Amino acid sequence: MAATKKKTTAKWPAQIFKTLKDADIGQISYVPDAGHADLIKACLADNRIKTTRLTTEEEGIALALGAWLGGERSALLMQSSGVGNCINMLSIIQETRSPLLMLVTMRGEWGEFNPWQIPMGQGTAKALEDAGVIVYHVEVADELPETVYAASQIAFNSYRPVAVLIGQRVIGFKDWRK
Amino acid sequence: MAAKKKITLNRRNVVSRIVRDRGHVLIVTGLGSTTWDAAAAGDHPNNFYLWGGMGGAAVTGLGLARAQPGRRVIVLTGDGEMLMGIGSLATIGVAAPPNLAICVIDNQRYGETGMQETHTGHGVDLAAMAAGAGFAHTETVWTKKDVESAIPHLYETEGPVFVDIKVNTDYVPMVLPMRDGTAIRSRFREAVLGDRAFD
Numbered sequence A: 001m002a003a004t005k006k007k008t009t010a011k012w013p014a015q016i017f018k019t020l021k022d023a024d025i026g027q028i029s030y031v032p033d034a035g036h037a038d039l040i041k042a043c044l045a046d047n048r049i050k051t052t053r054l055t056t057e058e059e060g061i062a063l064a065l066g067a068w069l070g071g072e073r074s075a076l077l078m079q080s081s082g083v084g085n086c087i088n089m090l091s092i093i094q095e096t097r098s099p100l101l102m103l104v105t106m107r108g109e110w111g112e113f114n115p116w117q118i119p120m121g122q123g124t125a126k127a128l129e130d131a132g133v134i135v136y137h138v139e140v141a142d143e144l145p146e147t148v149y150a151a152s153q154i155a156f157n158s159y160r161p162v163a164v165l166i167g168q169r170v171i172g173f174k175d176w177r178k
Numbered sequence B: 001m002a003a004k005k006k007i008t009l010n011r012r013n014v015v016s017r018i019v020r021d022r023g024h025v026l027i028v029t030g031l032g033s034t035t036w037d038a039a040a041a042g043d044h045p046n047n048f049y050l051w052g053g054m055g056g057a058a059v060t061g062l063g064l065a066r067a068q069p070g071r072r073v074i075v076l077t078g079d080g081e082m083l084m085g086i087g088s089l090a091t092i093g094v095a096a097p098p099n100l101a102i103c104v105i106d107n108q109r110y111g112e113t114g115m116q117e118t119h120t121g122h123g124v125d126l127a128a129m130a131a132g133a134g135f136a137h138t139e140t141v142w143t144k145k146d147v148e149s150a151i152p153h154l155y156e157t158e159g160p161v162f163v164d165i166k167v168n169t170d171y172v173p174m175v176l177p178m179r180d181g182t183a184i185r186s187r188f189r190e191a192v193l194g195d196r197a198f199d
C-alpha cells in the first residue's frame, strides 16, 4: 500500500521561521519529524542560524541550557514522541530557571492511523505540564506565528520552559487508503 | 585478552592538575563526583555545576561552545554520566565545535551510587567511540605523564577533543559546591556575559 501524504503547500513553516528570526533565535536543534521538514530545511539554508542534529530529543534540552548560559537563544524542534525522551532533562531547565522554547509537531491525536503513536501523543501536553512546561496547543495554522512569537517572549523574558504544540490538524494527516 | 592495566591515578589530583591551567576557560561538570572534584579543586564563577540531568553534560558544553566560539569550553564528567548521553558523541562529532573538549574522569564505576561497575571496565572504550563519532583528537590516559601530555589537547587542540582519564577508586572526601541552580546559572552568566546576563 502506498501511503500518500497530502502535499503541503502550507505557509506556516516559513512564517514560523521568520518569527524565530524576529525573536533573535541563534541556534536550532532537532530530531526530524515530517511536520517540521520545511522548517528544518529553512534553518539549514540560513547560515546565520547554527543548527544541531540530535540523536535524541533530551540532548536538545541540555543544548538549550548551554546556549543560553553562553548568551544565545535557541529553539528545539521535535515530534510529540520525543517529548517522552525529555522528561528528566527538563529538570535542569526548571532548577536553573532558564528559558526553553520547544516546537512540537503532534502525532497521535487528529486522524492518526498508527495506533502506536496514540499513547505518547495523547499524553504529550500533560507530560510537559507535569514537568513544569508552559504549553500552547495550536489547532489553527493562522494562529501559529503569533503563538510562537508569544511563546518566545514568555520563554526568554520570564526565563521559563515553553512548548508550542503544533496540532496534527494543522499539519494534516496521512490518508493511508490512497 | 591483554592483562588489565593497573589504574593508579587519583581523581582529585588529576582534576586539580587540569584546572590549575584554567585561565579563562569555561568548565561544565557532570552530576556527581566530577562536580565535587571541581569544587575540591577550587570554586570559580566560570564553573557550571550540574547536579542533575544525567547524560546532559557534554551537550550542555556543546550549546555553550557554539554560543561562545571565542572561549574554550571543557566538560568534566563521569563515565556513567557520559554513557547515559552516549549519543551526544555523535551529535558533537557532527557539530564539530573547535573549542570544545570533553574530559571523562573514568573510574569504571557509578561512584555516586555505591561504586557499581560501569561498562567501561568491561571493554567499552569511550575514546574509541568518540573517534568513531568523528572527534578531532581522542585518547585514553593511564599515567601521570600522559595527563601532562593530554592537558594541551584539552586546552588548545582544535576540537572536538575527547580525553578519557582512568582513575582509581580510592576514597576522596565529599566537597560540595553551591547547589541552587538559579544561583549557579546567574553567577556563571554574569561571569561570561557581564551586564548582558540580566537582560
Ligand SMILES: Cc1ncc(C[n+]2csc(CCOP(=O)(O)OP(=O)(O)O)c2C)c(N)n1
Pocket (backbone or CB within 6 Å): A088, B030, B031, B032, B033, B034, B052, B054, B077, B078, B079, B080, B081, B082, B105, B107, B109, B110, B111, B112, B113, B118
Ligand atoms: C537519570 C538518572 N539515573 C540515575 C541516577 C543516579 N545516579 C546519580 S550519580 C550516578 C552515577 C554517576 O556515575 P559517574 O558518572 O561514573 O560518576 P562517578 O563515578 O564519578 O561518581 C547515578 C547512576 C540519576 N541521578 N539520574
Ligand SMILES: [Mg+2]
Pocket (backbone or CB within 6 Å): B078, B079, B080, B105, B106, B107, B108, B109, B110, B111, B118
Ligand atoms: Mg564513574
